[in-house]
Amino acid sequence: MQPQLPEAFIHNMRTILGPRLDTFLSSYSEPRVYGLRINPLKSYDPKLVTAYAEEAFGLQPVPWCPAGYYYNEASRPGKHPYHAAGLYYIQEPSAMTAAELLDPQPGEVILDLAAAPGGKTTQIAGRMRGQGVLVANEIHPARAKILSENVERCGVVNAIVTSAAPDELSRRFPALFDRIMLDAPCSGEGMFRKDESAIAEWSDAHVAMCAARQADILEHAAIMLKPGGRLVYSTCTFNRSENEDAIAAFCKVNPAFELLQTERIWPHESRGEGHFVAVLRKAADSTAMHSTRDDRRNRGGGGAGSGRHDSGGRAKKGIAGDMAMLHSFAEAALPGDGFELGPGEPLRFGDALYWLPHTASGSPIRAGDLKGLKVARPGLHLGDIRTNRIEPSHALALAVPADAARWVQTYRPEAPEVAAFLRGETLPAHEASSGWGLVAVDGLPLGWGKASGGQIKNHLPKGLRWFK
Secondary structure, three states: OOOOHHHHHHHHHHHHHHHHHHHHHHHHHHOOEEEEEEEEOOOHHHHHHHHHHHHHOOOEEOOOOOOEOOOOOOHHHHHOHHHHHOOOOEEEEEEEEHHHHHHHOOEEEEEOOOOOOOHHHHHHHHOOOOOEEEEOOOHHHHHHHHHHHHHHHHOOOEEEEEEHHHHHHHHHOOOOOOEEEEEOOOOHHHHHOHHHHHHOOOOOHHHHHHHHHHHHHHHHHHHHHEEEEEEEEEEOOOOOOOOHHHHHHHHHHHHOOEEEEEEEEEOOOOOOOEEEEEEEEEEEOOOOOOOOOHHHHHHHHOOOOOEEOOOOOHHHHHHHHHHHEEEHHHHHOOOOOOOOOOOEEEEEOOOOOEEEOOOEEEEOHHHHHOOOOEEEEOOEEEEEOOOOOOEHHHHHHHHHHHOOOOEEEEEEOOOHHHHHOOOOOEOOOOOOOOOOEEEEOOOEEEEEEEEEEEEEEEOOOOOOOOOO
8 A cells, every 4th residue: 555645755756757756656555675684794604504594585686785685574584593693684675785885895994974773884894804993873872772782793893883973073083984884864755665654754844954964964974084085975765955966065065075976776666665875085185184193082082092991990901911811711712713803902891891993004093082982882892801700792702603612502593492592591511512602503603601510501691582
């Protein structure tokens, strides 16, 4: 059934589409399409896992994203153990275009400026392959928490999740990023087919308000992009005010930027809800302001990058002790292949120990640069410091391959042990299992277990457990 669309919206679409309007409107009577992206950060047997997923979910390729697939709605892949293991991210197919056109590369410094819930962030992270630094920002704290959880589930090791206004970030990090993704807050016309509340909220005034907000955010993105860098702007809306007109106005007042291409996905032409993407490049000889790290600290309220953010201001000797406990844990629990911390520095937030990522050539963002900034996740959460020991984090379990663990008990998705583990229950331990190890589905880690006396104590966080 076609939803009741606002007359002003239909008028706007007529000016853009002309004779194609009727075909566009008829698409609202068609069923939604659903998509997921396979996560390249996960190590798995493609013959076992991909073949199973293709059959179980009815996967069909998304033409504009090599890792993207349409799936059968009835298969509910979000309720499958593979989802809990981070094998894929559920994402509307049209939305996969923007990160593909950003073309992120391993080793770069990249910003996702309006990142929640994490679709584009995790797509960018997959292309970076754990190398470089990815800052994922979401101004709303509750949404930043969801973003952080998705980063963790997908095993991303090189992401810093912040919750700041664009102007605060641009003061701290001018001309820092090689690439910036701005999936701008918009009027959401591409949401009409799946969300009736988006129709109720829509008006010409709302479109104008969104366009003004987008213009402001774009200006801060321009400040943070390096000369020669790439900026991708996207929306899930159709009107020109928030799309072509917004980019034309931006380029007019920012002549250092060149528009390389624009792409539109329309729901009546492709299998997707619709998306707009513009790709811009900042001139390599741009006179945009550069700054040293000390300059950035002066702007943001720095302090020495000692890796300590706990309220007690512990000395470097303390962080060295924390890392000694981590290495001792790793020697016992992760003696296999695949566990190695990349370039970075340790960092304490309260009792939590993190690994703040750096690039191979240095530290574009150090611990001191984050002081005074709302940070949901300052890198990979390694574990929590207890008396004379470290409790490994769930993020670490999802970031390492199963082969790294001292022991791993892996099961097929339909095995009762998988459902039991995801409910937080203990499991029987194999004879060779003792101490810390991983419980997995088809070789994809689900979380930590600690084996003793023939039983595996479940260390899956309570907030992630499934219920009967």
